[in-house]
Amino acid sequence: MDIVFQFGPVFKRMDLIIDGVTMTIQVALLSTFLGFLIGIICARIRIEGSKKAKFVVACYVEFIRNTPFLVQLFMFAFGLPQFVALLGFNIRPSPYYLAIIALSINLGAYSTEIIRAGLEAIPKSQIEAAQGLALTPFQIFSRISLPPAIAKVYPALSSQFILHMLGTSVISTISVQELTLSAGRIQSETFRAFESYFIVTAIYFALAIAFRIIFKLAARFALPWLHKTTNRS
Amino acid sequence: MSIIKINNLSKSFGNLEVLYNISFELEAGESLVLLGRSGSGKSTLLRCLNGLERVNTGDITVAGHKMDYESSKLRLLRNDVGIVFQQYNLFPHLTVAANIALAPRLVRKVSKSDALTLAKEVLGQVGLLEKIDAYPSQLSGGQQQRVAIARSLAMKPKVMLFDEVTSALDPELTGEVLDVMEKLAKSGMAMVVVTHEMAFAKKVSDRVIFLHNGRITETGNPDEIFSSPKTPEFKTFLGAVG
Amino acid sequence: MRSFGLNEIWYMLQATQWTLYLSILTFVLGGSVGFFIALARCSRSRLLRAISGLYIQIFQSTPLLMQLFLIFFGLSLIGFRLPVLVAGSIALTFWASAFLGEIWRGCIEAVPEQQTEAADSLALTPWQQLRYVILPQASKIALPPTIGFFVQIIKNTSLTSIIGVTELMRASTNMNNATFEPMKVLAVASLIYFATCYPLSLISRKLENKLNVDH
Numbered sequence: 001m002d003i004v005f006q007f008g009p010v011f012k013r014m015d016l017i018i019d020g021v022t023m024t025i026q027v028a029l030l031s032t033f034l035g036f037l038i039g040i041i042c043a044r045i046r047i048e049g050s051k052k053a054k055f056v057v058a059c060y061v062e063f064i065r066n067t068p069f070l071v072q073l074f075m076f077a078f079g080l081p082q083f084v085a086l087l088g089f090n091i092r093p094s095p096y097y098l099a100i101i102a103l104s105i106n107l108g109a110y111s112t113e114i115i116r117a118g119l120e121a122i123p124k125s126q127i128e129a130a131q132g133l134a135l136t137p138f139q140i141f142s143r144i145s146l147p148p149a150i151a152k153v154y155p156a157l158s159s160q161f162i163l164h165m166l167g168t169s170v171i172s173t174i175s176v177q178e179l180t181l182s183a184g185r186i187q188s189e190t191f192r193a194f195e196s197y198f199i200v201t202a203i204y205f206a207l208a209i210a211f212r213i214i215f216k217l218a219a220r221f222a223l224p225w226l227h228k229t230t231n232r233s
Numbered sequence: 234m235s236i237i238k239i240n241n242l243s244k245s246f247g248n249l250e251v252l253y254n255i256s257f258e259l260e261a262g263e264s265l266v267l268l269g270r271s272g273s274g275k276s277t278l279l280r281c282l283n284g285l286e287r288v289n290t291g292d293i294t295v296a297g298h299k300m301d302y303e304s305s306k307l308r309l310l311r312n313d314v315g316i317v318f319q320q321y322n323l324f325p326h327l328t329v330a331a332n333i334a335l336a337p338r339l340v341r342k343v344s345k346s347d348a349l350t351l352a353k354e355v356l357g358q359v360g361l362l363e364k365i366d367a368y369p370s371q372l373s374g375g376q377q378q379r380v381a382i383a384r385s386l387a388m389k390p391k392v393m394l395f396d397e398v399t400s401a402l403d404p405e406l407t408g409e410v411l412d413v414m415e416k417l418a419k420s421g422m423a424m425v426v427v428t429h430e431m432a433f434a435k436k437v438s439d440r441v442i443f444l445h446n447g448r449i450t451e452t453g454n455p456d457e458i459f460s461s462p463k464t465p466e467f468k469t470f471l472g473a474v475g
Numbered sequence: 476m477r478s479f480g481l482n483e484i485w486y487m488l489q490a491t492q493w494t495l496y497l498s499i500l501t502f503v504l505g506g507s508v509g510f511f512i513a514l515a516r517c518s519r520s521r522l523l524r525a526i527s528g529l530y531i532q533i534f535q536s537t538p539l540l541m542q543l544f545l546i547f548f549g550l551s552l553i554g555f556r557l558p559v560l561v562a563g564s565i566a567l568t569f570w571a572s573a574f575l576g577e578i579w580r581g582c583i584e585a586v587p588e589q590q591t592e593a594a595d596s597l598a599l600t601p602w603q604q605l606r607y608v609i610l611p612q613a614s615k616i617a618l619p620p621t622i623g624f625f626v627q628i629i630k631n632t633s634l635t636s637i638i639g640v641t642e643l644m645r646a647s648t649n650m651n652n653a654t655f656e657p658m659k660v661l662a663v664a665s666l667i668y669f670a671t672c673y674p675l676s677l678i679s680r681k682l683e684n685k686l687n688v689d690h
Contacts, residue, residue: 066626066672067665068633070644075665078657128285129322129381133336133388134311137304143335147326162536169538173637180540193548201541208536225326225368 009190010199013182020182021203027178028165031100035107035164036115036157042108043115044141057112064109069102070170076102077174099171107164114156118149151223158215162208169204179203236261236392236423237282242291244274244281251277252447255291259425259440261391264418266434266455267427269444270470275427278444279396282425283314296391312340315385316394319401321377323369323384329356330365333384341388348387355383359413375406379413386417393417393424400429431474435459443467479656484663490646491667493560497632497642500564502625505571512576514605517583527576534573540634542566547638563635571628578624582617583609619683626672626679633668643667 042057049057064072076098084091122145130140150157172180183200187193219226237259244252251274259265267275280286282295284307293300298310323332333355334348343351356362359379369377378398385393395414399407411430415437418424428434434441435455443451443458445466451458462468477483515527534542546566550557586609594604636645647664651657 062673062676063665063669066630066676067668068630068644070633070636071647071661071665071668074648074651074657075661078651079661082658123320123322125318125320125322126324129316129318129324131285132283132311132314132316133384134308134340135336136308136339139339143339144324148324151326166536166538169540170634172540180538183544187548194545194552197541197544197548201537201545204538204541205533205536223326225328225370 005195006192007195007199009192010186010195013186013189016182016186017179017200017203019177020179020200021207023176023178024165024168025207027096027100027103027168027171027176028161031103031107031168032161032164034100034104036111038104038108039111039115040146042112043119046112046116047119048137061109061112064106065113069106069167070173072106073099073102073170073174076105095171095174095176099168099174099176103164103168103171106167107160110160110164111157114153114160115149117156118151118153119145121152122149151226154215154219154223158212161215162211165211166204166208234261235259236263236296237425238292238294239282240292242278242281242288242293244277244286244288250447252281252288255447255449257442257449257452259392259423261423262421263439264422264424264426264437265440265442266438267425267442267444268434268470270473273444274447275444276396279316279394279425279427282392282394283311283316285316308340312388313391314394315388315390315392317378317381317385317396317398319397321369321374321381321401323377323381325369327368328365329361329367329369329372329380332369332380333387336384337387351387352383355386356380358386358416359383360409373406374402375409378402378410382410382413382417391423393422395424395426395428397427397429429474431459431471443470445470477653479650479654479659483650483654483660487643487646487650487660487663487667490641491643491671493640493642494629494632494644495671497560497564497567497635497640498625498629501567501571501628501632504564504568505628506575508568508572509575509579512572513579513583516576516580531573531577534570535577539566539570539631540637542570543634543638559635559639563632563638563640567628567632567635570631571624574624574627575621578620579613579617582613582620585616586612616686619679619686622675622679622682626675629672629675630668 042061045053045057077095080098080101081092084093126144126148127140130144135144168178169180172178172184175181179200183196187196190196235258237257239258240256242252242255243250255278257265267278269275277286281288281293284300284302287302288300295310296313298306298313300310301307323329324335327335330349330352333352334343334345337343337348337351338345352365353362356365359382361376361379361383364372364376364380369380372380382393382398398414399410402410407430411433414424414426414433418437426433426438438455441453441455441458442449443464443466445464450464451462451467458467459471462471512527512530515523516531518524543563543566546569547559547562550562550565590608590612591604594608599607632640632642633644636642636648639645641649643664647660651660654660
């Protein structure tokens with residue numbers, strides 16, 4: 001039996017693929033920004049919050065980390081509109097926004113744990129030095145604790161971003177027009193399912209590699225103090 | 234006018250009493266050395282002076298601020314009281330200039346250019362102007378400690394606290410740090426110094442307090458206290474440190 | 476229209492069986508392949524290291540959903556009309572083997588170099604070194620992250636619902652379509668997942684803390 005691969009028809013719909021890539025990157029970056037923000041806030045609460053607040057954050061983190069993202073996504077996609085309707089509002093949030101919310105909240109839980117580990121590694125004496133200089137608790141957190149903490153867990157955060165970016169393919173299930181859905185549309189037009197998904201998979205692969213390189217380079221520019229340990233005199 | 238006034242200070246960690254009924258005063262411009270074996274409570278006493286440790290009883294007044302652990306009042310006090318630690322505690326992610334400029338900019342709201350001028354001024358005082366753009370990891374221990382002193386000086390403190398600042402340094406590097414402290418004392422900065430450097434205590438300080446088991450066991454000016462120790466504890470201590 | 480009641484919950488619980496079977500199958504098959512991937516990653520042969528490295532890179536740098544689609548459509552392209560359950564298991568196995576291979580590589584490398592040197596000087600063969608010196612120590616380190624990854628496997632079996640495997644996620648979607656009660660259905664689904672995954676996460680963390688204290 002002959003297997004004939006036909007990539008030609010797929011390449012004819014390059015426009016769809018480019019739209020998909022754009023949307024995937026956009027969704028990944030936006031939800032990562034929000035997710036890391038949630039992570040930073042929740043990590044701070046887990047370190048120095050009140051008992052109640054710590055408990056609430058722990059519940060959030062454990063719930064997200066121990067249920068599939070697909071369930072969380074459907075909760076926001078189908079559950080949230082139902083909930084909003086129950087409250088008497090007549091709004092239908094678009095799948096795009098629902099996906100961003102679900103992705104951010106999901107990443108927020110994972111990054112909380114990563115950033116917390118970084119914060120726990122900051123020596124107490126650093127904080128005392130900052131207290132001795134009369135800095136406020138917020139200044140101490142944002143200027144003294146957080147930057148070295150982030151630097152410490154930078155590799156973990158970068159891999160989390162890659163996993164997260166790849167994970168955005170799941171939002172195709174609620175019809176967000178990203179890369180995976182582009183493949184779905186192309187295969188339904190061309191009937192070349194394998195070829196469509198093959199090309200799109202290759203693009204995800206390239207994106208992952210590209211982002212890894214970007215993160216390595218970014219570290220050199222953004223974290224110069226990690227690399228300058230030579231020429232002591 | 235006394236710059237530090239301590240009255241009946243006591244502190245315990247749980248059941249363990251670490252400081253008991255401490256009272257002393259320090260005049261502006263004076264430098265005081267706290268001596269004692271490890272565990273005698275001298276570092277704890279020093280940390281009580283800027284509120285890093287909380288006392289159980291007693292009154293503390295430093296640089297005109299009565300000790301109040303409410304956070305904004307505590308910051309007002311720390312505004313006027315510099316502290317330097319054994320582990321230099323420079324902020325690793327900031328250059329020397331940024332380490333020094335941070336608190337003046339955030340706390341005193343000094344402008345960026347004024348903060349830089351200030352950084353240059355205090356770095357000149359500790360003799361490290363050429364390291365202004367270096368990161369802490371590029372400096373030797375002695376240099377880091379001098380930058381830490383400069384960082385405190387940039388806040389224009391009325392009192393400086395030194396907590397065993399040479400103990401983590403290699404012996405050949407302690408000299409440069411002690412020199413800076415001596416110059417500072419001579420310029421009339423009030424300071425409290427916890428140290429094991431007897432030479433510094435003898436040569437620089439105006440007054441010495443010897444702590445034993447959390448109590449002031451002996452106190453006086455260095456000339457008399459070192460030549461004629463009164464208590465057996467202080468005699469033993471002097472014998473041990475040479 | 477059906478309402479969401481005990482019968483519906485029972486249907487979902489029965490589908491949970493398939494989530495568990497699929498998870499265990501993935502773990503066993505993926506673990507077997509992953510074991511050799513890890514060994515290849517740590518081998519002295521440059522070629523083996525490069526090949527296994529590329530294998531890990533490919534599966535860690537593409538979405539699991541795409542891997543599922545490619546296996547699903549790829550197999551049918553070459554003429555295999557396999558049940559979705561088989562296609563799903565194969566894709567999950569590939570994916571899990573790459574991740575477990577990478578996790579276990581880290582554990583093998585965490586065993587100090589001196590151990591190999593000591594075993595070497597006792598004239599043990601490479602295989603004996605691995606069997607009696609390295610693996611016993613590495614497996615102790617490996618236990619917490621391996622259990623942690625098993626939780627990932629359970630959660631990710633939910634993606635097979637997209638190609639039509641009737642496990643818990645698919646059953647939930649079916650129930651939602653029948654009852655139009657997404658909140659209730661998804662609440663039950665997430666509770667079942669949570670009840671399955673959370674104890675494993677706890678065990679993993681306990682073991683890890685114990686390991687950190689011991690060392």
